[in-house]
Amino acid sequence: MNDKQLPLWAGQKEGRFFTRIEVTTMLNGALLTLPLHVVTGRNPGPTLGIITNVHGDEFLPTTAIRRLLSEIDTAKLKGRLAVISVANPLATAAFGRQTPEQHGRTDLHEVFPGNPRGNTTQMIAAAITGHVLNHVDALIDFHSGGSGGRLQARVDYDAKAEPKVKQRSLELARAFGMPFVHANDLTGTASAYVNSRGIPTANPEMGGAYLGPDNTALYTGQAIAGLRGIMVAMSMLKGAMKPPAQLHFDLKARREIRPRHSGYLVSRFERPDDLGKLVKKGIKLGEVIDLYSYQVLEELTAPFDGYLFFSRYSGVVGGGTQAFALAEAATSKWLD
Numbered sequence: 001m002n003d004k005q006l007p008l009w010a011g012q013k014e015g016r017f018f019t020r021i022e023v024t025t026m027l028n029g030a031l032l033t034l035p036l037h038v039v040t041g042r043n044p045g046p047t048l049g050i051i052t053n054v055h056g057d058e059f060l061p062t063t064a065i066r067r068l069l070s071e072i073d074t075a076k077l078k079g080r081l082a083v084i085s086v087a088n089p090l091a092t093a094a095f096g097r098q099t100p101e102q103h104g105r106t107d108l109h110e111v112f113p114g115n116p117r118g119n120t121t122q123m124i125a126a127a128i129t130g131h132v133l134n135h136v137d138a139l140i141d142f143h144s145g146g147s148g149g150r151l152q153a154r155v156d157y158d159a160k161a162e163p164k165v166k167q168r169s170l171e172l173a174r175a176f177g178m179p180f181v182h183a184n185d186l187t188g189t190a191s192a193y194v195n196s197r198g199i200p201t202a203n204p205e206m207g208g209a210y211l212g213p214d215n216t217a218l219y220t221g222q223a224i225a226g227l228r229g230i231m232v233a234m235s236m237l238k239g240a241m242k243p244p245a246q247l248h249f250d251l252k253a254r255r256e257i258r259p260r261h262s263g264y265l266v267s268r269f270e271r272p273d274d275l276g277k278l279v280k281k282g283i284k285l286g287e288v289i290d291l292y293s294y295q296v297l298e299e300l301t302a303p304f305d306g307y308l309f310f311s312r313y314s315g316v317v318g319g320g321t322q323a324f325a326l327a328e329a330a331t332s333k334w335l336d
């Protein structure tokens with residue numbers, strides 16, 4: 001990988017530009033390519049990289065960014081946006097989270113910076129690294145709930161980044177304006193690689209797929225507002241940006257509640273405004289029903305007083321699936 005190569009947008013003047021980055025030849029004879037959208041502003045400024053659909057079934061951010069790119073007035077934009085709209089086309093084509101290939105690691109979110117001589121997932125990562133990650137001044141690695149009906153409203157940043165980069169990443173995360181910011185372990189992600197180059201990043205995890213028209217519109221609006229907030233914080237757009245009060249929590253404060261059994265989860269917290277609620281220890285979050293015997297297989301309860309930051313619609317779940325997640329009230333901190 002040559003990090004001295006010029007980006008594909010080198011010399012591009014104000015306007016919009018779309019191209020496809022070649023990765024490899026697939027067995028059906030077609031080229032595997034990655035879509036790159038570039039919007040260049042009239043005035044100079046930073047380059048903000050955005051990647052979406054790193055997990056193939058997380059398309060809420062992808063469609064939100066389509067709208068954002070069409071709405072941006074390049075005359076008012078300083079710098080540019082460089083967007084990979086579908087980072088893992090093979091996973092997306094399979095309606096799944098990971099690359100459907102036979103060997104090696106298949107979660108694109110774990111293999112950065114990739115390897116042009118590795119498996120297909122690593123080749124995809126290497127192409128994104130060489131063409132985008134090595135040329136940005138900040139990166140948004142945008143995730144959402146996938147086909148499993150998850151509800152989320154938080155922005156993660158890498159807890160392992162070196163302190164200065166971590167602080168700048170936290171500022172980006174806060175500028176997105178979600179109710180939760182989470183110091184997470186992002187080992188192997190695009191963010192961890194970009195952080196290692198001294199560049200700040202933020203990983204929004206918001207909304208989900210198939211949430212119905214009202215919630216999809218709500219989260220789409222929040223995704224666009226969040227990205228605009230980050231662009232204001234980076235002085236790419238004019239405007240005022242004051243993050244709301246946000247709950248900050250680290251990995252120690254995070255507890256996932258996973259069913260031991262597969263079945264139909266009846267969720268008691270399946271609305272966007274359920275996120276952020278303080279749930280007392282012992283409160284029932286949901287129950288898992290056996291579709292065969294109609295028996296209740298288990299009840300899922302809150303292990304401590306905590307703020308609900310991840311929830312799930314009612315629906316089928318596999319044993320061990322992340323169903324709910326709480327940030328422990330005693331060790332999380334409100335930022336204002």
Ligand SMILES: [Zn+2]
Nearest residue numbers: 055058143144
């Ligand atoms: Zn994801």
